[in-house]
Amino acid sequence: MRRRTLPAVLAVAVLLLGACAGTDDATDADETTTTATVATDETTDDAADDEPAEVTWEAVSPGGDCQCADGSEYRYWVSEGDPTRVAFFLQGGGACFTAETCAFEGGGTTYKVTVTDADDPSDGSGLLDLTDGRNPLEGWSMVYVPYCTGDVHLGDATTEYSDELTVQHKGAVNATAALDDLTDRFPDAAEVLVAGESAGSIATPYYAGLAHDRLPDAEITVLADGSGAYPDVPAVNATIGALWGTLNAVPDWPTNADVTAENWSLPGLFVRAGAHAPDITFARHDYAYDATQEFFAALAGIADGTVLSQMDANEVLIEDTGVDLLSFTSPGDDHTILSQSSVWEHEAEGVRLIDWITDLVEGDPVADVHCTECEAG
Numbered sequence: 001m002r003r004r005t006l007p008a009v010l011a012v013a014v015l016l017l018g019a020c021a022g023t024d025d026a027t028d029a030d031e032t033t034t035t036a037t038v039a040t041d042e043t044t045d046d047a048a049d050d051e052p053a054e055v056t057w058e059a060v061s062p063g064g065d066c067q068c069a070d071g072s073e074y075r076y077w078v079s080e081g082d083p084t085r086v087a088f089f090l091q092g093g094g095a096c097f098t099a100e101t102c103a104f105e106g107g108g109t110t111y112k113v114t115v116t117d118a119d120d121p122s123d124g125s126g127l128l129d130l131t132d133g134r135n136p137l138e139g140w141s142m143v144y145v146p147y148c149t150g151d152v153h154l155g156d157a158t159t160e161y162s163d164e165l166t167v168q169h170k171g172a173v174n175a176t177a178a179l180d181d182l183t184d185r186f187p188d189a190a191e192v193l194v195a196g197e198s199a200g201s202i203a204t205p206y207y208a209g210l211a212h213d214r215l216p217d218a219e220i221t222v223l224a225d226g227s228g229a230y231p232d233v234p235a236v237n238a239t240i241g242a243l244w245g246t247l248n249a250v251p252d253w254p255t256n257a258d259v260t261a262e263n264w265s266l267p268g269l270f271v272r273a274g275a276h277a278p279d280i281t282f283a284r285h286d287y288a289y290d291a292t293q294e295f296f297a298a299l300a301g302i303a304d305g306t307v308l309s310q311m312d313a314n315e316v317l318i319e320d321t322g323v324d325l326l327s328f329t330s331p332g333d334d335h336t337i338l339s340q341s342s343v344w345e346h347e348a349e350g351v352r353l354i355d356w357i358t359d360l361v362e363g364d365p366v367a368d369v370h371c372t373e374c375e376a377g
Helices: 171-185 204-214 234-244 268-276 291-299 307-319 353-362
Strands: 033-038 053-060 076-079 082-090 140-145 157-162 165-169 191-197 219-225 281-287 325-330
Touching: 076 171, 082 171, 082 204, 140 171, 157 234, 171 204, 191 204, 204 219, 204 268, 219 353, 268 281, 268 307, 281 353, 291 307, 307 325, 325 353
Parallel strands: 082 140, 082 191, 191 219, 219 281, 281 325
Antiparallel strands: 033 053, 053 076, 076 140, 157 165
């Protein structure tokens, strides 16, 4: 058994049918489950023991106030492996904050408005492939949290953008239900990894702090992939936050006593979660010239400087408060990698990303990796 030298593993697994707030009854989980198999390294004379372990995913429909942007049913998926090691993985998928960007049809191309069978992680790649021996999460339990609300998993509001368009920004309601299920299903979780991609990575420190509240003895680690460049702009925080209802979902932590619409910021989530739970280990991965982050920053009217300079500035801002943020900055203009097969071979400055992630998850010391030739393309 290894023990950490750094506070570690944040993530959160899930699911026992945690009903969303505002309901007394939970909807039954789908009867259908999907399975995969994973080969084991153990050898034994018992033929039965030679059978590969089975990985099964269960779809859960929590009901209650949980719903997607268009009011359709929300679902998340759970795979029960080792009950002491659990990952809480937040899916990405854009954002919206105007009638044009939030439209369900036609112009609404900047986010996903519903959960479908295509979100089932059973055939996932990268860290979602729990059958791959290269995956440091092989054998873990996982709660996979789809995203369909346009609010980076932080909203709790019903917003009317026009007479024809009302959007359910219930990302915080949905993901909190999944986290509550994780707590019920895996009460003995000792290691929790809270990971996310793109919009899902933005909220990882928030859910790490909530995981700490529910599992105070667990080692919690955050791995945020693809959101390091979004800045703290008070006017934007307040304007978009009001549309999403982010202040309706602010955790009741002492460090949040001074929260206003203006200072409830995206990089500030690391600062507040770190002050609330100093033992959480925080880490991020970004591409230096991430074209998707550049697009959404411009869409929100905050495109000032390069993506690389902004993510470097955010890291300084966070660490100046005493919160350590481990980072792996890759060259190029791609966007996210955790759920892609390319994660196995990707490297920067001679360091393989999967080795860096493995050390992070296992609680071994890791150093920051930052490209020296970071050009896009």
